[in-house]
Amino acid sequence: MKIALFIVMLLFLPVPCIAHPSAEEVLEKADEVRSPQLDYKVYVDVTSIRPGKEPKKAKYEVFIKGKDKTIIKTLEPSMDRGTSLLMIDYDLWVFLQNISKPLRISLQQRLIGDVANGDIARANFSGDYNPKILRIENFTGKEYYVLELLAKDERVTYHRIILWVQKDNSHPFKAEFYAVSGRILKTCSYENYRQVLGSLRPTRLVLDDPLVRGQKSILEYSDMTLTQLPEKYFTKDYLKKLKY
Template sequence: MNTSRCKALLGLVIALLNAHLLVARAAELDANALVAAADAIRFPAEPFQVQVRVSSISTRGKNELHEYQVLQKGYDNSIVRTLLPVSEKGQVMLLKGADLWVFLPQVSQPVRLPLSQRLTGQVANGDLARANFGGDYQATLVKEEDINGERYAQMELIAARRGVTYQRVLYWVSLSTHRPYRAEFYTVSKRLMKTGVYQNFIDMGGTLRPSRLVLSDALHKGEESVLEYSGLKTRAIPDKVFTKEFLRKLQN
């Protein structure tokens, strides 16, 4: 084979590899854009507050009811106030960046918590304190599939930074409406922990959003928590609210 033909074949191989990389990169960008679009449907980009009622059902006969008020500003600032049960009222979680603290009544110093720690039932701290997926995960498209006559993208979300709530998530989002449909949450060892289904889309803050999220234990059938969102509204929230110093003053 002469030199010119070798060069031509090498050039063709490089061109094909570059094309493949460009296609893969475009799919990755599209997946991340789709996650961002679904995030915007779940919650507004502007600072907001919302009430969250959590009903946890257990096959072991221990049913629980909790209620929280969540204040959120961007990806990295949130406050979760416990309203019910009365025995836990006054507890406040503060998320600032990647750090999460809980303020307890009668305790002078806040306690640091992981986002992945269970809050109640099937709900982890990060399920309430961190509203969106886009800031924590890198998404890639796995496949497209039809579910109940609608086309969905199934995406794999891999943790993009340390300390996130889940290491891996499989996420289904409608290609036509960008509404989230389903999520599967996995441990570091790739074991399925629980599933989530987004339901009951209603007008909240001028956008049709899921007002109900059902989290089901993947290992223990019948164990689930139902999160019901209400009273969502955008509002101005000063940055100083999301500080330990400000929350300490509220407790004193």
């Protein structure tokens, strides 16, 4: 009788939970690692490397409010200093010193050097993409969620992204970016994790062009600071007031 009771109790014991988090949760946690989900500013140094050419350097100061508002100030090179970019959702404005007024531009225009506007302006994937967990991969002794991200809107920089996120700490590890045609545009590795604003965050992104051997852009993030950014800053009429 005791044995029978024990067996019945065993049957009704809670089964240990082995369910995985949803793709959305994985992506949101990965976004939180990439950037604090608060108003902040960060400096981005971009080094563009082309085979056989002298590396080109640029420096930007980036202000991010929420998931969809960004201001990019160009600090270097000197000839581009004073060029500001405002991105709200998928709308984009540029302020050029020699014109002195904000101009509406499309996301296609490349105004901030060799990287796409979205590479700097967007630090969150979850607002722009619908995620799906493709599989879990094991390599170098660690487990990674492999996410497929499909663009919610055709105006985003990349149509499809494959993102590897470390399972135990949600650290983005690497990504592949694809065009609508299915062609791979670039790959990215998230490197140099450092303690920034209370969390380990990647401070270097290496964007490789798989079609041109040796061609890459290195984005280095520094001095990430939480700061109050009023709504008025993120209006096209405020662009002329940015101080350099």
